[in-house]
Amino acid sequence: MENIIIEVKELNTYFDESHILKDVYLDIPRNAVTSLIGPSGCGKSTFLRTLNRMNDVIPTFKKEGTTLLDGKEIYDHDVDVVDLRKRVGMVFQKPNPFPKSIFENVAYGLRVHGNNDKKDLERRVEASLKEAALWDEVKDKLDDSAMGLSGGQQQRLCIARTMAVEPEVILMDEPCSALDPISTTKIEDLIHKLKNEFTIIIVTHNMQQATRVSKYTAFFLHGEIVEKGLTDKIFIEPEDKRTEDYITGRFG
Amino acid sequence: MARNWEEFLVEKVLLLAAISSIIIILLIIGFVIQQGIPAMEQVGPLNFIFGMDWSPSYGLYGVFPMIVGSLGMTALALLFAVPLSIFGAIFLAEVAPKNMRKILKPTIQTLAGIPSVIYGFFGLIVLVPFMRIHFGGSGFSMLTASIILTVMVLPTILSISEDALRSIPLEYKEASLALGATHWQTIKNVIFPAALPGIVTGIILGMGRAIGETMAVIMVAGNTPIIPGSILEPARALTSNIALEMGYALGLHYNALFATGIVLLMMIIVLLVITNYINYKRKVTVGGGYL
Known part of the structure; x- marks a missing residue:
């Protein structure tokens, strides 16, 4: 068995009366890319947002079941949400x-965690931008507004910003759906580069993208996981008829 | 063809509506200037603006004490109202539960609709005696007027600031929280700075209301045309000067009241230019341009 970082068992979530995720079991292997695929409204994003407790913002959200990060339940009362989100970006x-400068965008996470050492911030901002393959494009205009960047550059900036706080897990919610093909390729290259250092969970509607970037895939349908496992296996010989229909484009 | 005529007509009507409001304002300003100029000429503009004595029966027309009165009351009122309304707006926009907000927001907006004479009356009956008992003197003072003005401008600044805070895209907030920022850090570092242009608009409108307020100020400020030695002494605002004396003013006195109006207009323009300049320096745009 591989090294598992996130373990989800019997997960059920609700918004008000509507039951979103139903008895979800999923293990996320460490330092690998896992894709979540499935039609819109199947609960992929809700699942993702359960893992960094972003759903907590919504007052009607309710969650049952087990969600372990390194063996520790993330919904326990003694868990500091701030620390959790630092670990799960x-x-x-x-x-x-x-709407701040490029530099301040990347430094933001470090600043809110109490780092105000100018030298150290500069070093880490540079490292993160390099890691996100954005440094060469922005190194001469770090003080310019981030709003002036192209959509693809903005998304890489957001990835750099997330990496700056050195998380263990990075959740990506359809990170390329608003981008052109060239920017998409750059983000995918970036994911390849990062997969050995970070655990990445990516929601995508693009089947090719799932096969290109991820080692593991889970197929969601109506709030349940229909099939999960190695990406190659799921895309080449799916066990469930519904999976096959979905990945071959017969519905969804 | 009929379509085109309709388009043409609608555009012209809209243009007319926009132009007519501007023309009316220009006509009023023109009239005030025309009526005020004789007094300015006779007294001398510098003597009029910087003169320390206002005593029409002796032919003395100096409005400097009133300029100090107006500026002092406005500044004090903003000093109280700005922090109160900003914190109130943050509470309403970010902290208050939905139901509480549903009740509080309309209540606060209603406060803006109460006629100023009611505020003045309340000040006269409740606040003036309170100040007399606790701070001594007559109770009519610059401070008393500022407190009433604070209550009057609060709803304006608060509700505009709240709208500005709530219009910040949820994405900014989520991005900040996802990076591990606390709610307060998110408000302080992301939401508030992004909403600043809107908040500044609110403050400018509040300032306009405070400096132009007449009735409530007349009723509680004491209205002596002397520069007050402290904020606990009576003061007179430029607006009050016009309202108090226009009933019986004749000749030069009459023109001098219009000249007071010119000074008031100039002061508002100067204040707008200053805020505009600060906005420009800090690159804060208000409604698509610098205000």
């Missing part, structure tokens, strides 16, 4: 840099 569907 998130990149959103729409690039959402802050």
Whole structure:
């Protein structure tokens, strides 16, 4: 058995009365890429947001079941949400840099965690931007507003910003759906580069993308996991008829 | 063809509506200037603006004490109202449960609709005696007027600031929380700075209301045309000067009241230019441009 970082068992989530995730079991292997695929509204994003407790913002959210990060339940009362989100970072569907300078965007996470050492911030911002393959494009305009970057650059900036706080897990919620093909390729290259250092969980509607970037895949349908396992296995010989229908484009 | 006529007509009507409001304002300003100029000429503009004595029966027309009165009351009112309304707005936009907000927001907006004479009356009956008992003197003072003005401008600044805070895209907030920032860090570092242009608009509108307020100020400020030695002494605002004396002013006195109006207009313009300049320096745009 491989090294598992996140262990989800019997997970059920609700918004008000509507039952979103139903008895979800999923193990996420460490330092690998896991894709979550499935039609819109099947609960992929809710699952992702359960893992860094972003759903907590919604008052009607309710969760049952086990969600272990390194063997520790993340919904326990003694868990500090701030620490959890530092360990489990998130990149959103729409690039959402802050209306601040490029430098301040990357430094933000470090600053809110109490790092105000100018030299250290400069070093880490540079390292993160290099890691996100953005440094060469922005090194001469770090003080310019991040809003002036292209969509693809903004998304890489958001990835750099997430990596700056050195998370263990990075959740990506359809990170390329708002981007052109060239920017998408750059993000996918970046994911390949990062997969040995970080555990990445990516929600995607793009089947090719799932096969290109991920080692593991889980197929969600109506809040349940229909099939999960090695990406190659799922895409070449799916066991369930519904999986086959979905990946060959017969529905969804 | 009929479509085109309709388009044409609608555009012209809209243009007319926009132009007419501007023309009316220009006509009023023109009239005030025309009526005020004789007094400015006779007294001398510098003597009028910086003169320390206002005593029409002796032919003395100096409005400097009123300029100090107006600026002092406005500044004090903003000093109280700005922090109160910003914190209130943050509470309403970010902290208050939905139901509480549903009740509080309309209540606060209603406060903005109460006629100023009611505020003045309340000040006269409740606040003036309170100040007399606790701070001594007559109770009519610059401070008393500022407190009433604070209550009057609070709803304006608060509700505009709250709208500005709530209009910040949820994505910014989520991005910040996902990086491990606390709610307060998110408000302080992301939401508040992004909402600043809107908040500044609110403050400017509040300032306009405070400096132009007449009735409530007349009723509680004491209205002596002397520069107050402290904020606990009576003061007169430029607006009050016009309202108090226009009933019986004749000749030069009459023109001098219009000249007071010119000074008031100039002061508002100067204040707007200053805020505009600060916004420009800090690259804060208000509604698509610098205000």
